[in-house]
Amino acid sequence: xxxxxxxxxxxxxxxxxxxxxxxxxxxxxxxxxxxxxxxxxxxxxxxxxxxxxxxxxxxxxxxxxxxxxxxxxxxxxxxxxxxxxxxxxxxxxxxxxxxxxxxxxxxxxxxxxxxxxxxxxxxxxxxxxxxxxxxxxxxxxxxxxxxxxxxxxxxxxxxxxxxxxxxxxxxxxxxxxxxxxxxxxxxxxxxxxxxxxxxxxxxxxx
Numbered sequence: 001x002x003x004x005x006x007x008x009x010x011x012x013x014x015x016x017x018x019x020x021x022x023x024x025x026x027x028x029x030x031x032x033x034x035x036x037x038x039x040x041x042x043x044x045x046x047x048x049x050x051x052x053x054x055x056x057x058x059x060x061x062x063x064x065x066x067x068x069x070x071x072x073x074x075x076x077x078x079x080x081x082x083x084x085x086x087x088x089x090x091x092x093x094x095x096x097x098x099x100x101x102x103x104x105x106x107x108x109x110x111x112x113x114x115x116x117x118x119x120x121x122x123x124x125x126x127x128x129x130x131x132x133x134x135x136x137x138x139x140x141x142x143x144x145x146x147x148x149x150x151x152x153x154x155x156x157x158x159x160x161x162x163x164x165x166x167x168x169x170x171x172x173x174x175x176x177x178x179x180x181x182x183x184x185x186x187x188x189x190x191x192x193x194x195x196x197x198x199x200x201x202x203x204x205x206x
Contacts, residue, residue, distance in 0.1 A: 036148075037147075038147050038148040041147060044081075044123075045083055045122060045123040045124050046121050046122050046123055047119065047121065047122050047124075048083060048122055048123055048124035048147075049147045049148065051106075051119055051122050051124045051126075052085060052124060052126075052146075052147050052149065053147070053148070053149050054104060055085070055087075055101065055106075055117065055126050056149050056151055058097060058100045058101060058104070059087065059089065059097065061100070062089060062090065062093040062096065062097055064090065064138040064139075064141070064152065065087060065088060065089040065090070065093075065138065065152060066087070066088050066137055066138055066141045066151075066152040066153060066154045067085070067086065067087060067088075067144075067146065067151055067152065067153045067154065068086045068087070068088055068129070068134065068137065068153075068154045068158070068159060068162050069082075069084060069085065069086025069127070069162075070082040070084060070086070070179075070183060071084070071085055071086070071146060072086070072153050072154055072159050073159060073163070073183045073186065073187065074146075075142075075144040075146065075153050076156045076159070076187060076190065076191070077186045077187055077189070077190040077191075078186070078190070083123045083124055083125060084125050084127060085124060085125065085126045085127065086127050086129060087126060087127065087128050087129070088128075088129055088134045088135070088137050088138060088154070089128055090135070090138065091130070091132070091135060094115060094128055094130070097128070098115060098117075101117045101126075105119055105120075106118060106119055106126075107119070107120065113129060113130055113131050114127045114128055114129050114130055115127075115128045115130065116128070133165070134162065136158075137154045137155075137158045137162075140154070140155045140157075140158060141153060141154055141155065142155060156187065156191065156194065157194070157197060159187070160184065160187060160194060160197045160198060161197070163180045163183050163184050163187075164184065164197075164198070164199060166180040167180035167181045167184065167199075181202060184198050184199070184202050185202060185205065185206070188202065188203055188206055189206060
């Protein structure tokens with residue numbers, strides 16, 4: 001999924017992964033030697049790639065599951081940096097997954113539509129959606145490499161559906177809804193044949 005490390009004037013693009021400019025130490029290391037995108041992500045997120053691999057190992061004990069959200073969008077378009085991992089699991093499996101992650105040192109927080117897991121020092125946040133609409137996504141997945149691990153990712157059609165739902169949810173902050181719109185624009189640019197699934201007002205901006 002990712003190429004070898006590079007950088008440009010507008011930002012730091014290392015292995016097709018845009019790295020925030022405040023990660024100066026990690027960027028310097030990237031320039032000293034060619035690092036893989038996973039190594040860079042591990043550095044700038046304080047262990048996020050390792051945390052991700054550990055979460056995947058737990059989730060693989062409770063199949064089916066799949067990735068959604070911005071990290072899943074990255075599987076189908078030019079990737080951008082994100083520390084949020086959005087996951088769908090079988091609703092009945094969420095509690096035992098929580099127990100496994102707590103035992104592994106993750107802190108769990110409950111929200112209205114999700115349960116989040118995060119290690120104390122890590123920037124990686126794993127969000128388990130509790131919205132029942134996403135359960136059907138589990139039946140239509142593709143296997144993709146994400147941060148060095150092969151995992152089930154929701155179909156691009158279902159990712160579009162989820163992004164439309166999120167962008168139109170007026171209870172969410174405007175900044176979050178605009179980010180979802182941007183993800184839809186990224187998909188629309190890369191996949192013109194999918195324009196029919198994306199709101200017309202977004203396609204018109206292309």
